[in-house]
Amino acid sequence: GAGVSQSPSNKVTEKGKDVELRCDPISGHTALYWYRQSLGQGLEFLIYFQGNSAPDKSGLPSDRFSAERTGGSVSTLTIQRTQQEDSAVYLCASSLAGGFSYNEQFFGPGTRLTVL
Amino acid sequence: GNSVTQMEGPVTLSEEAFLTINCTYTATGYPSLFWYVQYPGEGLQLLLKATKADDKGSNKGFEATYRKETTSFHLEKGSVQVSDSAVYFCALSNDYKLSFGAGTTVTVRA
Numbered sequence: 001g002a003g004v005s006q007s008p009s010n011k012v013t014e015k016g017k018d019v020e021l022r023c024d025p026i027s028g029h030t031a032l033y034w035y036r037q038s039l040g041q042g043l044e045f046l047i048y049f050q051g052n053s054a055p056d057k058s059g060l061p062s063d064r065f066s067a068e069r070t071g072g073s074v075s076t077l078t079i080q081r082t083q084q085e086d087s088a089v090y091l092c093a094s095s096l097a098g099g100f101s102y103n104e105q106f107f108g109p110g111t112r113l114t115v116l
Numbered sequence: 117g118n119s120v121t122q123m124e125g126p127v128t129l130s131e132e133a134f135l136t137i138n139c140t141y142t143a144t145g146y147p148s149l150f151w152y153v154q155y156p157g158e159g160l161q162l163l164l165k166a167t168k169a170d171d172k173g174s175n176k177g178f179e180a181t182y183r184k185e186t187t188s189f190h191l192e193k194g195s196v197q198v199s200d201s202a203v204y205f206c207a208l209s210n211d212y213k214l215s216f217g218a219g220t221t222v223t224v225r226a
Contacts, residue, residue, distance in 0.1 A: 004159075031212065043205065043216035056213065091160065101148035101209040102167045107160040 002026065004108035006092050012114045013082055021077040021111045023092030031098030032075050033105060034059075034067060038088035046090075049075060050098045082115045089113070118143045122206045122217035129196055129224050137191040137220050139180075139206035147208040149173075149182050149189040152216075154203045163191075163204070196224045 005024045013019050025032050034046040046059040049069045060066070064083075069075040079086055089112050093105040123138040141149070151163040151173070164173030169184035178193045189206060201224045206217040 033212070033214075035214070042218050043207075043214075045213045045215070048212050059213075093160075095212075098212045101211055102165070103212070104162050104165070105214060106162075107152075109159040 004092055004094055004106055006090075006108040006111050008111060009109065010112045010114075012116065014116050015084060016081055018078065018080045019082055019113065021079075021090050021113070023075045023077070023094075023108060025073065025075070025092070025094030026106055027073075029094035029096055029106075030072065031095045031103065032069060033093045033095075034075070034077050035091040035093065036088045037091055037110070041088075043091075046077070048098065079113075082113075084115050087113055087115045118147065118208055118210065118215040120206050120208055120215055120217035122204075122220055124218070124220065126221040126223060129222070131197060131224055131226055132195045133224075135191075135193045135196045135200070135222065137204055137206070137222070139189045139191065139217060141187050141189065141206075141208050143187075143208055143210060143215075145210055146184075147210045149180070150207040150209070150214070151178070151180055151189070151191050152205040152207055154205070154219075156202070160205070196222075198224050198226050200224050 032049040048056040064080045067077045089110040091110045092108045095103040119142045148167045150165045153163045164175040166173040166182035172181045180191045203219045207214045
């Protein structure tokens with residue numbers, strides 16, 4: 001079956017612009033996660049969705065970052081007024097269920113964001 | 117909080133050599149432990165996992181044993197191939213959130 005997909009694969013934007021990153025999880029997966037992979041910080045957790053609710057947003061680095069999930073499926077990560085330090089690869093993952101450490105998370109290919 | 121420390125790379129090996137990547141962790145409770153792999157141009161994939169002490173995870177010739185007494189989860193493979201060239205990440209989770217190590221780049225030469 002289809003895996004996790006993300007779009008766009010690459011995004012170049014100018015400082016101060018807003019960007020939207022999209023994630024399509026594996027069909028039937030109720031849990032969805034966003035992570036960020038950057039040179040300075042490694043792989044960091046951003047936010048966790050269970051269904052359409054986000055019980056843990058603790059990893060979002062500032063109030064310029066927000067995310068939503070609709071229909072228990074597609075998720076959008078929005079970054080407002082982008083800064084150069086936002087440049088990173090944004091990874092989305094999904095799992096069949098959430099809340100348990102042993103649930104395997106399946107990762108998408110990522111969106112590479114470059115802020116000029 | 118949770119943290120994962122893995123040996124720094126890059127690591128360069130010849131084909132059929134033995135590979136070990138060290139991983140130690142700090143965590144509360146009893147986390148699950150994972151090794152993820154990122155092949156060139158591809159996304160992160162789960163390589164193996166262990167969910168309780170003394171469990172051994174294995175896949176594709178790779179093995180790692182959950183050692184609670186030494187808080188370690190070292191990755192080993194007895195005979196590497198060129199196709200094993202990738203970045204390897206050790207990770208842990210207490211609930212739903214994965215905490216990753218910095219990653220180790222492994223290059224296997226023919």
